[in-house]
Amino acid sequence: MTKLPSPYRPRALAPIRRVPELDYDVLDELLGYALRRAQVGMFLAFHAATRGMDITPPRFTALVMVGANPGIGQSVLGKVLGIARSGAMLLTDWMEERGLVERRRRPEDARSWGVHLTPRGERFVAAMKRRVVAEDRKRAAVLDARERRELLRLLNKLAR
Amino acid sequence: MTKLPSPYRPRALAPIRRVPELDYDVLDELLGYALRRAQVGMFLAFHAATRGMDITPPRFTALVMVGANPGIGQSVLGKVLGIARSGAMLLTDWMEERGLVERRRRPEDARSWGVHLTPRGERFVAAMKRRVVAEDRKRAAVLDARERRELLRLLNKLAR
DNA sequence: CGGAGACTGTTATAGAGCATTACAATCTGC
DNA sequence: GCAGATTGTAATGCTCTATAACAGTCTCCG
Numbered sequence: 001m002t003k004l005p006s007p008y009r010p011r012a013l014a015p016i017r018r019v020p021e022l023d024y025d026v027l028d029e030l031l032g033y034a035l036r037r038a039q040v041g042m043f044l045a046f047h048a049a050t051r052g053m054d055i056t057p058p059r060f061t062a063l064v065m066v067g068a069n070p071g072i073g074q075s076v077l078g079k080v081l082g083i084a085r086s087g088a089m090l091l092t093d094w095m096e097e098r099g100l101v102e103r104r105r106r107p108e109d110a111r112s113w114g115v116h117l118t119p120r121g122e123r124f125v126a127a128m129k130r131r132v133v134a135e136d137r138k139r140a141a142v143l144d145a146r147e148r149r150e151l152l153r154l155l156n157k158l159a160r
Numbered sequence: 161m162t163k164l165p166s167p168y169r170p171r172a173l174a175p176i177r178r179v180p181e182l183d184y185d186v187l188d189e190l191l192g193y194a195l196r197r198a199q200v201g202m203f204l205a206f207h208a209a210t211r212g213m214d215i216t217p218p219r220f221t222a223l224v225m226v227g228a229n230p231g232i233g234q235s236v237l238g239k240v241l242g243i244a245r246s247g248a249m250l251l252t253d254w255m256e257e258r259g260l261v262e263r264r265r266r267p268e269d270a271r272s273w274g275v276h277l278t279p280r281g282e283r284f285v286a287a288m289k290r291r292v293v294a295e296d297r298k299r300a301a302v303l304d305a306r307e308r309r310e311l312l313r314l315l316n317k318l319a320r
Numbered sequence: 321c322g323g324a325g326a327c328t329g330t331t332a333t334a335g336a337g338c339a340t341t342a343c344a345a346t347c348t349g350c
Numbered sequence: 351g352c353a354g355a356t357t358g359t360a361a362t363g364c365t366c367t368a369t370a371a372c373a374g375t376c377t378c379c380g
Contacts (some may be wrong), residue, residue: 003291013368016242016319026289027221030371031308033203036217039199040194040242041319057196058337061187068185082176082200082320087338089358105359109303111346112359129186136190142317148191150245151314155194157302159176159201173339194346218366235328249366263329271328271375327376334369340362347356 013047016040017126031158042139049135053128058083063117064089066101067125071114089129100124173207176200191318202299209295212289218243220292222251223277226261226287231274235264260284 016037025066038043046057058081065080066072078088092115095101103113117125140148176197187193199283206217218241226232238248252275255261262283263273277285300308 013244014239014244017239019236019240022225022232022236022240023228026293027224030293031200031312031315032206032292032296033193033221034312034319035199035202037319038315039192039195040267042195047194056337057192061193064185064187065182065224066185072182073357074359075180076179079177080179080182080352082174083337084174084339085358086340087210089360090337092358109347109357113294113358129300132192133186133190136192140191140318141201142320143314146232147314148316150310151318152191154193154303154307155191155198158300159194159197160302176332180333216366241329243366244368246331247371250366252329269328269376273329322380324379328374330372330374332369332371333365334367336367337365339364342361343359345357345359348354350351350353 013040013044015044031061042136045135045139046132049131051129053124053131058091059094060128062088063095063100063121063125064129066095066115067117067122070116071104071106073112073114075112077115095121171202174202175204202296203298205295206292209291210288213284214289215288215293218251219254220288222248223255223260223281223285224289226255226275227277230276231264231266233272233274234273237275255281 013067043057046060051061061081062077065077074085074088074092075085077092081091083152084089092101092103096103099118101115102118104116106112106114144153199290203217206220210220221241222237225237234248234252235245237252238245241248241251243251252261252263255275256263259277262278264276266272266274303311
């Protein structure tokens with residue numbers, strides 16, 4: 001039905017392996033390093049959970065935000081994602097090419113477009129969220145409920 | 161003294177800005193998203209702390225590991241960093257071009273090289289570690305000592 | 321001991337992702 | 351009503367990393 005420009009190539013990403021014989025020096029004391037290791041693990045789980053959907057974390061975030069904030073502009077999308085406007089536009093192109101979103105003119109501002117989910121996009125986002133949320137919980141299952149809440153709290157505090 | 165192939169161009173990376181008017185939907189419930197936000201913040205601090213040194217997180221990790229494990233091979237380096245062998249080699253090239261490390265033949269295995277810090281590399285790594293550790297502490301100062309330890313523990317648990 | 325298979329570093333190639341810059345249309349405020 | 355900011359867009363380029371192929375070397379087992 002819709003043409004898919006890039007023929008889905010799964011991005012293989014290697015896990016960060018812990019090698020017991022090695023001395024990790026200050027790395028073990030740095031929050032930044034611990035964050036990166038944890039995040040790579042999470043990314044691998046994310047990737048597995050969305051297999052076949054051609055989804056990446058930025059695409060996921062963009063789609064969720066469009067779903068929750070219909071009519072959001074591309075500049076705001078860029079801010080939320082921490083990327084430049086031009087990148088947000090390419091991302092929007094990608095979503096539009098797949099028939100997941102559409103751009104609609106805004107009557108109150110002729111410069112900007114509002115981005116909206118299509119019916120197909122709604123279904124896609126719902127399925128995607130279900131998978132990702134489930135995987136996130138599964139992955140976080142090594143922590144008990146209290147630890148999970150505490151981790152979330154500390155991370156948000158750190159991110160300010 | 162040593163020629164620097166790429167003329168140090170700082171990689172501007174945008175922060176992930178929180179937009180209060182927006183609905184973040186499931187994102188606020190996902191550990192993965194919180195991890196990413198925290199990590200981007202940390203990366204920005206890291207980048208500021210190493211300004212002028214042309215350092216990135218993988219380069220930092222590689223240099224620290226070489227310093228703490230003299231004679232480490234490039235394949236192991238790749239495993240530790242979570243990148244392919246070819247990437248570890250380019251990284252080693254980069255360090256060598258700057259006179260920070262040298263490759264030495266291993267008598268016990270003629271296939272592999274051992275990577276070692278040069279005297280210059282030793283000084284560089286010491287300065288780099290000082291800066292990064294200080295910045296990491298500063299950045300983590302929003303947490304008290306107990307929270308910091310707890311965060312580190314939870315992150316390591318999550319990364320398995 | 322000799323060959324199969326695994327492992328090392330290396331090279332070349334390719335692609336994703338993103339920034340930067342420049343531009344035109346439009347909005348806002350003095 | 352004009353200067354300056356903002357929006358989407360387009361073109362270009364760079365960095366990081368993977369993939370695949372290759373030769374040299376090691377290991378291990380028949």
